[in-house]
Structure formats: structure tokens, C-alpha cells
Amino acid sequence: MNSIRLTRGALFLAAAALAPLxxxxxxxxxxxxxxxxxxxxxxxxxxxxxxxxxxxxxxxxxxxxxxxxxxxKATAGDDEDEHxxxxxxxxxxxxxxxxxxxxxxxxxxxxxxxxxxxxxxxxxxxxxxxxxxxxxxxxxxxxxxxxxxxxxxxxxxREGGTIAQPVVSASLGRAQKGITSSGTPMVFSFSGSAGQWVELKSTSEKDTLLRLAAPDREGNYAVVAENDDSDGLNPVIRRKLPSTGTYYVQVDSLSDEPGEFELSLEPTTAPKPPPPPIALRAGAAVSGKLADGDAVVVYALPVVAGKSYRLELTAEYDGVVAIGVPNPVEPEDGGSSADAGFTEIKSQDSGTTGTEKLNFTARGNGQVLVRIKSFGIGETDGSFTLKAVDL
CATH class of the missing domain: 2.60.120.380 (Jelly Rolls)
Incomplete structure (x- = not known):
């Protein structure tokens, strides 16, 4: 079955991430x-x-x-969206x-x-x-x-009311332990300085989530980052702190059953910028290699308004080809992989081996980013061939 995945509103989501709550x-x-x-x-x-x-x-x-x-309230027939x-x-x-x-x-x-x-x-x-x-x-x-x-x-x-679970005071450089479930998330606080980079990671046998809330210059708080599974099931947030003050970290869980976790809060250095995309031209095939199942390669393809193109990815493993646009937003996990500045628009993965073909039409002049990754390279050396065809 042909499986074409389209990320709706990818550009709008990227822009919305710039605005605090x-x-x-x-x-x-x-x-x-x-x-x-x-x-x-x-x-x-x-x-x-x-x-x-x-x-x-x-x-x-x-x-x-x-x-x-x-x-x-607005009713059906008003100007409100009925969805x-x-x-x-x-x-x-x-x-x-x-x-x-x-x-x-x-x-x-x-x-x-x-x-x-x-x-x-x-x-x-x-x-x-x-x-x-x-x-x-x-x-x-x-x-x-x-x-x-x-x-x-x-x-x-409120019958059976209880005192709200207190915020646990923490500090950078010291790990914290706790128990969380989907019904009882835990919150920790720590002091940070403007411009400082931090790495927050929750390690647990359960599937936990991390959320980071930061103060602005007026002292109001907003959630600035959320991560689920950057390291397996373990969420990681790497962020540059926007201001000096008290920060809050919530450790949540997708499981109804309580589970233990360890939260590390460490000062870190700014991630390296992602490598520049490799040049790709219509009509010319290029060869590449994925080092492992987590590796990513990104190309830049010049396009002309109104023209249609086809990307052909050939590999002996389950490869995935996607098109996207540059994303200036800092990833919530602070990643520096080749697609750290990539927002997906459309992807193609119809089989486990062979050639994947993705067609698209350019709306304007410029360039499209092309991302190559896999669901595992198996026993192969990760080699692939990519060709852009001007239709």
C-alpha cells in the first residue's frame, strides 16, 4: 500500500513555536x-x-x-469553525x-x-x-x-480535597528522583541565568514526558519546551535559558501506573549548528551512506515555480525520503543532527526495500530541503542512491 505522509500546517506550527504562551x-x-x-x-x-x-x-x-x-455561545451557522x-x-x-x-x-x-x-x-x-x-x-x-x-x-x-503536591526545589548539577503517573505529574524548580544552556533528562522504565516553563522579563510564566522521547523513551530538553530567574520542570507520564524516574539537570554547552545541506541538482544522481539507523542526510534542491519534480530514493533497506523547508526554531532537545533545522512537509515510504518515489510541484522559486533517513539499515552498509527528476 502506498503510504504518503503529509504534515499539515508545518510552516504554521514552526512559526507558532516562536511565540510564548x-x-x-x-x-x-x-x-x-x-x-x-x-x-x-x-x-x-x-x-x-x-x-x-x-x-x-x-x-x-x-x-x-x-x-x-x-x-x-456560537452555534453552527455562525462564523465559528464547526470543526x-x-x-x-x-x-x-x-x-x-x-x-x-x-x-x-x-x-x-x-x-x-x-x-x-x-x-x-x-x-x-x-x-x-x-x-x-x-x-x-x-x-x-x-x-x-x-x-x-x-x-x-x-x-x-470539594469532598476529600487534598493539599496540592508541592514543587520540589532542585538545582543544576544534582539529580532528583521521584514517582509519577499520568494522574500525578511532579514539578521541580531550579534557578537559571539568562543565556545559560541546560540539559534536562528523565530516565525511567515508564514512558515519561518533560515540560519546561520559563519566566519572561515581567515575571510571567510560559511553557517553552516539551519533549517525549529524544533518547528512546527518555525525554531530553536542551535549551538556552531566556532570562534570569526560577524555572519549573514537570515530569509527566503516559502510564496510569506510578513509576520511578530520575531527573538530571545539568549545565551544558550550546549545540553545534547542523551541517549545511548537500547540493542536489535535477537530472543528476548522487550516492550517499547512512552510518546507522539513526543517521540522517539532508540535501538542498533548487526548484522553479510551477515545475513538477520526482525524488527517487533507492536502497537495500527501508529508506524514507521527505521534502521540507528550513526551520529557524531551536529544537526542544537541542539536537544538532543534519535535520535539526528541517520542518517536514511531505514524506514517502511505501516499501521495505527498493525505490521510493515522491512527487511534488514547486509553488515558487527557491530551494527545497530533501531528507534521507531509514527505519534501520540492517546488515547493509547504509548506501543509497538519490535522484531528482524534472518532470
Missing amino acids: AQAQAATCGTAGAKPLTVGTVARVEPGPARNFTLELGVREGVIVDIASLAA DHGDAAATPVVQTIRLCDAKGNVLAPQPGEVFVKGGSLTNTEDGQRLRFYATAAGTYLVSVAASGDAREILVRR
Whole structure:
């Protein structure tokens, strides 16, 4: 069966990676003008500036605070896209609600809860939900950010509420150990300096994930890197830290069963830039060699607008040929392989041996990157032949 894989919106994804996730700030908690909230009742929040509320809680009392917009939802036939845009819980959290003690000290969410998963603040279909567990009886403050929409706020009791898992203080040069599962990710913090390169790696028998959150110049946090399996099942993040401050690392898991892991946090040097692509011309065959199953070779093919081309890759093993464009975004694993600056547009892999043929038409004048890799070279020496045909 012919298998042509097309990466949709590859260019748009590469561009989006350049933009950090915005973290809107809720208002500063205060008692001025604060209205009382009662557990189990709904209060209306009028459009306009930020609002504050007071909430009386008992010791070891858990609550859920929901803020929801009253604006009419778009229905089919409106200008909204009718396609499913995914679960609201998977959308980056833009903070609109926070809970403080009576002195205005923020208790939830904490900076280390910037990650979509595992924090006390999550998105809902109509707004946001904040979970909190009171360790002492007294008056608490709930602050809601400004909005042009009318909203409603509801406080409910949370039976069996527990204290949120604390952020573990760590430092570069010292490994950390922990236990994580898909339901209980762990978060670590460390101090870093602007311009410093770090390597973060989680080693486990389970399939873990790493996420790194960084502060900007205003002190707001955004997730700047995420990695799943750069080293087998072990995720690796190599990044240049954008600013001086406290960083947060979340170790998550794809397994429901808890599993042990070791997190290494090491200072490192900047990766070497990837080697320049090898020149490839239409009508001329070139020979190459993959050293092993992980090796990659990249070529640059000049193209002319409106012309169609065919790439022919011949090898005695399962080779894959792909076309792509240069990608200026630093890879999250800090890799320096030949395709570190490559964003795939289309690939071809229809058989285990023989010749793979990939056809495409150039939209404009310029060059296309051609990537050669394999699913393993087996007992061969990795040799291949590549030819670009002007159709």
C-alpha cells in the first residue's frame, strides 16, 4: 500500500513555536469593594474591571471555584469553525482567577502550576475552575480578572480535597528522583541565568514526558519546551535559558501506573549548528551512506515555480525520503543532527526495500530541503542512491 505522509500546517506550527504562551494576570487580591461569596450559591460578576470576593473557609475544607461566561455561545451557522478544536483542558491556561489569604498573598495558583496538567487551575468549556484546600480556618480572597462579558462565579465544596503536591526545589548539577503517573505529574524548580544552556533528562522504565516553563522579563510564566522521547523513551530538553530567574520542570507520564524516574539537570554547552545541506541538482544522481539507523542526510534542491519534480530514493533497506523547508526554531532537545533545522512537509515510504518515489510541484522559486533517513539499515552498509527528476 502506498503510504504518503503529509504534515499539515508545518510552516504554521514552526512559526507558532516562536511565540510564548501569554499568561494574563488576574487582579491583585484585596478587600476593597469585595463582596462575600457563599459556598453553594452563584454570584453574578458584572462586565468591567477586576473584582474581589471574600470567602469563609474552615480548616481542611476543600472547594471548587468556577468562573463562567454568560455570553451566548456560537452555534453552527455562525462564523465559528464547526470543526472540533479539542478538549478545553488541553488548551494553555491563561490565568483569570486566583485565591489569596486575608493579607493578599497568592495561594493558588502558584507559578509552578503554569503547566496545563496537574495544576489547581484548569480551563472549562465556559471559563475556568480553581481547586483549593484550606489548611487553616479564616477569611480568604478570590480575585477575578477584568472582562467585557458578564460572568457568574460558583463555589462548591470539594469532598476529600487534598493539599496540592508541592514543587520540589532542585538545582543544576544534582539529580532528583521521584514517582509519577499520568494522574500525578511532579514539578521541580531550579534557578537559571539568562543565556545559560541546560540539559534536562528523565530516565525511567515508564514512558515519561518533560515540560519546561520559563519566566519572561515581567515575571510571567510560559511553557517553552516539551519533549517525549529524544533518547528512546527518555525525554531530553536542551535549551538556552531566556532570562534570569526560577524555572519549573514537570515530569509527566503516559502510564496510569506510578513509576520511578530520575531527573538530571545539568549545565551544558550550546549545540553545534547542523551541517549545511548537500547540493542536489535535477537530472543528476548522487550516492550517499547512512552510518546507522539513526543517521540522517539532508540535501538542498533548487526548484522553479510551477515545475513538477520526482525524488527517487533507492536502497537495500527501508529508506524514507521527505521534502521540507528550513526551520529557524531551536529544537526542544537541542539536537544538532543534519535535520535539526528541517520542518517536514511531505514524506514517502511505501516499501521495505527498493525505490521510493515522491512527487511534488514547486509553488515558487527557491530551494527545497530533501531528507534521507531509514527505519534501520540492517546488515547493509547504509548506501543509497538519490535522484531528482524534472518532470
